[in-house]
Amino acid sequence: MARGGSVPGFLLKKKKNMVLVKQWIYEMRPEADVSPANYRYEEVEQDLTPVRGEVVVEGAYWSVDPYMRIQQSSKDTWEAPHPTGEVQGAAVVGRVTCVGEGVTALKVGDWVETYMGWRSAGLRAVADCRLLNADEVSPSTALHVLGMPGRIAYFGLLEAGKPRPGETLVVSGAAGAVGSIVGQIGKLAGLRVIGVVGSDEKARWITEELGFDAAINYRQVSDVESMKQAFAEHAPDGVDIYYDNTGGVTTDAFIESMNLRARIIICGQISQYQSGLEVPNMGPRLLHHFLYKRATMTGVLARDYTARMDEMLRVMGPWVRDGKIKYNETLIGGFETLPEALCGLFTGANTGKMIVKA
Amino acid sequence: MARGGSVPGFLLKKKKNMVLVKQWIYEMRPEADVSPANYRYEEVEQDLTPVRGEVVVEGAYWSVDPYMRIQQSSKDTWEAPHPTGEVQGAAVVGRVTCVGEGVTALKVGDWVETYMGWRSAGLRAVADCRLLNADEVSPSTALHVLGMPGRIAYFGLLEAGKPRPGETLVVSGAAGAVGSIVGQIGKLAGLRVIGVVGSDEKARWITEELGFDAAINYRQVSDVESMKQAFAEHAPDGVDIYYDNTGGVTTDAFIESMNLRARIIICGQISQYQSGLEVPNMGPRLLHHFLYKRATMTGVLARDYTARMDEMLRVMGPWVRDGKIKYNETLIGGFETLPEALCGLFTGANTGKMIVKA
Numbered sequence: 001m002a003r004g005g006s007v008p009g010f011l012l013k014k015k016k017n018m019v020l021v022k023q024w025i026y027e028m029r030p031e032a033d034v035s036p037a038n039y040r041y042e043e044v045e046q047d048l049t050p051v052r053g054e055v056v057v058e059g060a061y062w063s064v065d066p067y068m069r070i071q072q073s074s075k076d077t078w079e080a081p082h083p084t085g086e087v088q089g090a091a092v093v094g095r096v097t098c099v100g101e102g103v104t105a106l107k108v109g110d111w112v113e114t115y116m117g118w119r120s121a122g123l124r125a126v127a128d129c130r131l132l133n134a135d136e137v138s139p140s141t142a143l144h145v146l147g148m149p150g151r152i153a154y155f156g157l158l159e160a161g162k163p164r165p166g167e168t169l170v171v172s173g174a175a176g177a178v179g180s181i182v183g184q185i186g187k188l189a190g191l192r193v194i195g196v197v198g199s200d201e202k203a204r205w206i207t208e209e210l211g212f213d214a215a216i217n218y219r220q221v222s223d224v225e226s227m228k229q230a231f232a233e234h235a236p237d238g239v240d241i242y243y244d245n246t247g248g249v250t251t252d253a254f255i256e257s258m259n260l261r262a263r264i265i266i267c268g269q270i271s272q273y274q275s276g277l278e279v280p281n282m283g284p285r286l287l288h289h290f291l292y293k294r295a296t297m298t299g300v301l302a303r304d305y306t307a308r309m310d311e312m313l314r315v316m317g318p319w320v321r322d323g324k325i326k327y328n329e330t331l332i333g334g335f336e337t338l339p340e341a342l343c344g345l346f347t348g349a350n351t352g353k354m355i356v357k358a
Numbered sequence: 359m360a361r362g363g364s365v366p367g368f369l370l371k372k373k374k375n376m377v378l379v380k381q382w383i384y385e386m387r388p389e390a391d392v393s394p395a396n397y398r399y400e401e402v403e404q405d406l407t408p409v410r411g412e413v414v415v416e417g418a419y420w421s422v423d424p425y426m427r428i429q430q431s432s433k434d435t436w437e438a439p440h441p442t443g444e445v446q447g448a449a450v451v452g453r454v455t456c457v458g459e460g461v462t463a464l465k466v467g468d469w470v471e472t473y474m475g476w477r478s479a480g481l482r483a484v485a486d487c488r489l490l491n492a493d494e495v496s497p498s499t500a501l502h503v504l505g506m507p508g509r510i511a512y513f514g515l516l517e518a519g520k521p522r523p524g525e526t527l528v529v530s531g532a533a534g535a536v537g538s539i540v541g542q543i544g545k546l547a548g549l550r551v552i553g554v555v556g557s558d559e560k561a562r563w564i565t566e567e568l569g570f571d572a573a574i575n576y577r578q579v580s581d582v583e584s585m586k587q588a589f590a591e592h593a594p595d596g597v598d599i600y601y602d603n604t605g606g607v608t609t610d611a612f613i614e615s616m617n618l619r620a621r622i623i624i625c626g627q628i629s630q631y632q633s634g635l636e637v638p639n640m641g642p643r644l645l646h647h648f649l650y651k652r653a654t655m656t657g658v659l660a661r662d663y664t665a666r667m668d669e670m671l672r673v674m675g676p677w678v679r680d681g682k683i684k685y686n687e688t689l690i691g692g693f694e695t696l697p698e699a700l701c702g703l704f705t706g707a708n709t710g711k712m713i714v715k716a
Contacts, residue, residue: 070646077650247645269646280642285634287605288428288627290657292435297655299648 017049019056023119024338026072026088029081032275033346034069036339039088048123050100055129057114058121059094061140062335062356064342065148065177066245066270073277078301087117088338091148093132093139097121106131113142118338120358130309136321138329144177144353145320145327146313152267152302153181154312158189160265160298161241165190168235170254173245174212175202177353178267182243183212184325191241194234196250198348205351210326218250224284227253246271248283255286255295264297274346328352375407377414381477382696384430384446387439390633391704392427394697397446406481408458413487415472416479417452419498420693420714422700423506423535424603424628431635436659445475446696449506451490451497455479464489471500476696478716488667494679496687502535502711503678503685504671510625510660511539512670516547518623518656519599523548526593528612531603532570533560535711536625540601541570542683549599552592554608556706563709568684576608582642585611605629606641613644613653622655632704686710 020043027040048056068090071082082089096110105126106112112129116122132139137146144150156178157163169186173179174195183206186193194214195206203215214234221227227249231239238259244251247269254264272281289295305312319325330350332341334357341349341356378401385398406414426448429440440447454468463484464470470487474480490497495504502508514536515521527544531537532553541564544551552572553564561573572592579585585607589597596617602609605627612622630639647653663670677683688708690699692715699707699714 070649077646244645247643251645266645266648269643269649272643272646276643277646280644282640283643284638285605285627285630285641286638287602287609287624287655287657288435288630288635290624290655291428291627291659292657294657294659294662296657297645297648299645299650299652299654301649301652304652 017047018045019048019121020044021046021048021120021122022335023087023117026082026084026086028084029072029074030069030274034072034274034339034343036343038072039339041336048098048121050098050103050123052101053103053126054100054123055096055103055106055112055126056098056121057092057094057112057116057124057129058097059092059116059119059335060111060358061093061143062118062338063091063143064338064345064354064356065090066268066273066345068342069273069346070277075277077277078303087119089115089117091143092116093142094121096129111139111142113139113147118335120335136317140329140331140355140357141320141327143355144329145181145325146316148302149177149353150181150316151305151309151312152300153178153185154316155305155308156265156267156300157182157185157241157243160300161243161263163189163191163241166192167240168192168194168237169241169243170194170196170231170235170239170250171243171245172196172218172247172250173268173270174206174215175199175351176245177350179243179245180206180210180327180352181325184210186241186243187211188319188324192235192237194231194239196246202348202351205328221249224249224252224256228257231257241265243267244269248272252284252286255289258289258293258295260293262293262295264295266297266299270346330354331357333357375405376403377406377479378402379404379406379478379480380693381445381475384440384442384444386442387430387432388427388632392430392632392697392701394701396430397697399694406456406479408456408461408481410459411461411484412458412481413454413461413464413470413484414456414479415450415452415470415474415482415487416455417450417474417477417693418716419451419501420476420696421449421501422696422703422712422714423448424626424631424703426700427631427704428635433635435635436661445477447473447475449501450474451500452479454487469497469500471497471505476693478693494675498687498689498713498715499678499685501713502687503539503683504674506660507535507711508539508674509663509667509670510658511536511543512674513663513666514623514625514658515540515543515599515601518658519601519621521547521549521599524550525598526550526552526595527599527601528552528554528589528593528597528608529601529603530554530576530605530608531626531628532564532573533557533709534603535708537601537603538564538568538685538710539683542568544599544601545569546677546682550593550595552589552597554604560706560709563686579607582607582610582614586615589615599623601625603628610642610644613647616647616651616653618651620651620653622653624655624657628704688712689715691715
């Protein structure tokens with residue numbers, strides 16, 4: 001394969017192996033709300049000549065995810081803070097435009113998912129690329145239902161959540177990339193599913209389109225007591241499992257409502273990310289309820305299940321193909337909107353997965 | 359066995375089968391701190407004639423336990439609130455003074471443990487009495503190291519805690535009836551053990567007598583940051599397991615310090631019981647740390663392990679007999695001091711198990 005087998009027009013300039021790469025630099029740590037001001041756009045000419053075992057990937061879909069804000073904490077989280085002055089780390093779906101010597105697993109034109117960050121194109125080791133089957137579903141699904149968010153939805157609910165048919169599941173952030181999948185897996189597992197969302201439109205989507213049994217718009221629920229009443233109204237047998245993507249009042253209300261031997265899965269705490277990671281927000285001390293109910297809370301992180309991606313895809317792939325699991329993408333374009341798209345996650349601008357498209 | 363085989367002098371008055379029974383009535387729910395004013399003392403003549411399968415038990419040691427304050431919440435906990443106007447429920451160790459027809463498992467003079475409440479004597483079904491072996495250890499141990507507190511120390515640490523040798527355990531309330539046992543079981547399980555206590559004297563006791571590796575006097579630790587520093591000082595490899603009897607700042611500091619895949623066992627939250635059960639106290643929202651560390655928190659309750667008492671005693675009995683597990687009793691006398699003794703639990707008046715002696 002000759003060098004320069006690029007999709008025409010995508011690489012803005014090309015002089016031999018030199019490519020003008022667009023990229024977003026994470027420039028400055030946010031004190032509270034992340035904003036586009038924390039990022040710097042640049043275009044740099046880079047030599048994208050693949051060495052042995054490498055390919056060139058041109059991005060088509062870039063991911064924005066809530067975890068990015070966690071990595072902007074000044075403190076260690078699951079790893080050290082994201083360094084400033086570097087390209088924002090992110091999963092990207094794109095096409096192979098050029099392959100290096102000895103590469104047999106990928107060919108020009110293949111769709112791949114790779115953790116390339118917010119850059120328009122880049123060199124990637126073949127081992128760092130996941131080849132996608134673009135015949136059956138959009139390759140963008142590799143950023144959500146058939147990617148990291150789907151993986152943690154699947155393993156978080158089915159392993160940490162230990163669901164039993166007939167139980168009632170509450171999902172917060174239920175119209176988000178993870179929550180919308182969790183609820184549908186919950187239905188397939190025989191659960192009654194209540195989703196907590198941030199708008200009536202999202203409430204309609206998860207009940208009418210995704211098959212959730214009930215939805216609660218948290219913006220219309222003023223406090224913990226009202227949220228508990230809403231749970232009681234929608235869960236006649238009480239609530240057994242809580243898949244938490246948000247934290248805050250919904251979590252408090254679940255803890256005060258939960259059935260004996262309830263399971264709480266902490267997958268996200270998005271309500272706390274903008275300011276609560278440095279100096280925690282205050283909330284009620286409710287751990288005594290864990291005694292009453294002999295409840296269990298477990299934190300889950302998608303990267304722990306990376307090695308089990310195939311296991312998830314074997315089940316979820318057919319579910320998505322056959323329409324048993326539905327998804328939505330909030331597609332924003334183009335590349336220059338990436339920081340805005342990230343910020344939109346924290347105001348609930350997305351229904352389903354927020355993706356930036358080339 | 360003829361009726362009236364009582365230990366002379368114990369039953370204050372006796373007319374045929376009529377006995378003057380002393381008892382403490384839980385009279386009024388406390389708004390905040392429980393005090394003797396919440397109880398009413400009475401002496402009532404009762405007919406203690408055992409029917410078939412019953413015995414008469416005379417109390418010798420009465421238990422006071424932190425859970426009693428939980429049952430004084432106005433809300434349901436693991437069960438409905440303790441009813442007012444009734445004898446305070448409690449475990450009691452005493453002797454059989456009279457046996458009814460058909461009773462073969464117990465004889466007059468036997469030591470038993472039974473949930474008879476704060477009364478000087480009572481009728482008990484044989485099935486509700488646990489026969490004690492008073493030859494090897496004091497029968498009062500049936501109220502702590504070889505009773506309910508020992509049971510939850512044993513199963514809570516070894517099952518919910520999933521300890522691995524070489525890990526570091528933090529125990530709060532470490533000089534209490536449960537905590538002092540948890541730490542010693544931890545040492546037998548190969549753990550490094552740090553106890554958090556409320557006085558320098560207790561700190562000396564758990565390190566010099568019980569073999570804890572380190573002790574922290576929380577009254578000399580002003581805030582979460584100082585507690586985290588104290589952990590760091592005493593736990594060079596970080597902290598893996600937290601057996602929580604107290605809640606509050608110690609718990610916050612553990613969550614902010616914990617190692618990957620830490621386990622938190624919620625056995626008690628005594629710092630919250632006096633007022634935090636009705637209107638919760640406020641504390642920092644820290645659940646995002648469960649993501650970072652993929653930690654697990656589990657509430658445990660002694661009554662879940664009642665059916666496995668023999669399993670615990672088979673291991674703990676020899677440990678206590680051989681001095682591998684030591685204990686202390688804060689013995690207060692007599693029966694009339696019961697409410698004061700209960701209140702003392704919340705000011706840390708006890709080292710080891712608080713017991714009221716006849």
